[in-house]
Amino acid sequence: FFILSMSPLLSQTNYDESKVPSFEVPDPLMTFKGKKIKTVKKWEKTRRPELFHFFENNVYGKIPKTLKIDSYTILEQDDNAFNGKAKRKQVELSFKNNGKTLRYTILLYLPKNKVKAPVFLGYNFYGNHTITEDKAVFISSAWANNNESFGIENNTLTEVSRGKRTNRWAVEKILDAGYGLATIYYGEVDPDKNDFTDGIHSLLYQQDQNHPKPDEWGSIAAWSWGMVRAVDYFEKDPDIDASKVIAFGHSRLGKTSLWAGVMDKRFAGVISNDSGCGGAAMSKRKFGETLAVINDRFPHWFCDNFNEYNENEEALPVDQHQLLALIAPRPLYVASAQEDQWADPRGEFLSAHYATQVYHLYDKEGIETMEMPKVNEPIHNTVSYHIRTGKHDVTDYDWENYIKWANAYVK
Numbered sequence: 001f002f003i004l005s006m007s008p009l010l011s012q013t014n015y016d017e018s019k020v021p022s023f024e025v026p027d028p029l030m031t032f033k034g035k036k037i038k039t040v041k042k043w044e045k046t047r048r049p050e051l052f053h054f055f056e057n058n059v060y061g062k063i064p065k066t067l068k069i070d071s072y073t074i075l076e077q078d079d080n081a082f083n084g085k086a087k088r089k090q091v092e093l094s095f096k097n098n099g100k101t102l103r104y105t106i107l108l109y110l111p112k113n114k115v116k117a118p119v120f121l122g123y124n125f126y127g128n129h130t131i132t133e134d135k136a137v138f139i140s141s142a143w144a145n146n147n148e149s150f151g152i153e154n155n156t157l158t159e160v161s162r163g164k165r166t167n168r169w170a171v172e173k174i175l176d177a178g179y180g181l182a183t184i185y186y187g188e189v190d191p192d193k194n195d196f197t198d199g200i201h202s203l204l205y206q207q208d209q210n211h212p213k214p215d216e217w218g219s220i221a222a223w224s225w226g227m228v229r230a231v232d233y234f235e236k237d238p239d240i241d242a243s244k245v246i247a248f249g250h251s252r253l254g255k256t257s258l259w260a261g262v263m264d265k266r267f268a269g270v271i272s273n274d275s276g277c278g279g280a281a282m283s284k285r286k287f288g289e290t291l292a293v294i295n296d297r298f299p300h301w302f303c304d305n306f307n308e309y310n311e312n313e314e315a316l317p318v319d320q321h322q323l324l325a326l327i328a329p330r331p332l333y334v335a336s337a338q339e340d341q342w343a344d345p346r347g348e349f350l351s352a353h354y355a356t357q358v359y360h361l362y363d364k365e366g367i368e369t370m371e372m373p374k375v376n377e378p379i380h381n382t383v384s385y386h387i388r389t390g391k392h393d394v395t396d397y398d399w400e401n402y403i404k405w406a407n408a409y410v411k
């Protein structure tokens, strides 16, 4: 954080609600040409596609072409994992193009006595072996961010980090509630660094291309793509109910779960845990992290066209509540943390509120009020929201609420 505090843009970070600029909230139900949308039919035929294309070409970037799973391999399977509670599978998906191969491994824990399990699907930050103490989980050989407290040096994952992130994954609670958990190390799909020669991007370049075009995918869209392809696999796995897959993600991976949920309607529900700027939070509020800061620090996350709006949020014809609206009528959960002001909890809440009008078209309820709930007092509807005590993290409290909401609206 020392280097961060040196940046002039960061020193201007606004945490004062009275300094949020006044701005017009772009109407999800008004087309760019000024036509009011009143029916589901018009929403789906006109407005949803035009909003989707805006986010695709100017925010996350489009995927240059379809690339399906070439083959998959069940690397390992055990019917007595988690003290006999779960079936564990480690499944490797393999993709081929341009003479290159990309492989990533899905770790699955499925409730044992369930014929077809609904699953939560979400990426992890430091490898599948970090989410559990389970010794049988393979350690990825993909590039990883160094992390002193997890013993990650030279961008290499080792045994030292096994189980270091169990606090973020309530595996037993998930299993006991009758859900499966599927997780993938995001670095296997695209290493999280400003380098476009690696990861999935490199398989889809045209001749002589070595960087995505300005409207082509950054890393978030690449990670989202990886979630979508995982659903392709789920459709072939008899132990999984592929019509009940919930996309989950925290922080940058929450931005990812949102975009995955927007791109692919097969996701039956979507969870954004503390996704913040470029995720659930409204950009025009300029509270906490801003577009200029995120695009400067993480130039590879969004498409290059998004830079147009750095310190120029007023020019954006959309805002992130319209991204959330693209998930309608499917269940959506937006969660914030009180000490995570960087992610702008109020901006995440308002986004869920302003997206709700599209849910109304489908006769679904969401965040009806503009008044933020108190901490640890969740609002549960098709669109749900909570702000919990504590910091930028995923906690058992978060999972307990996701499970309750999934039981009521997804299962």
Ligand code: GTR
Pocket: 250, 251, 252, 253, 275, 276, 277, 289, 294
């Ligand atoms: C931060 C970034 C946030 C969020 C977070 C994370 O550094 O500014 O937008 O994505 O990383 O992913 O943990």
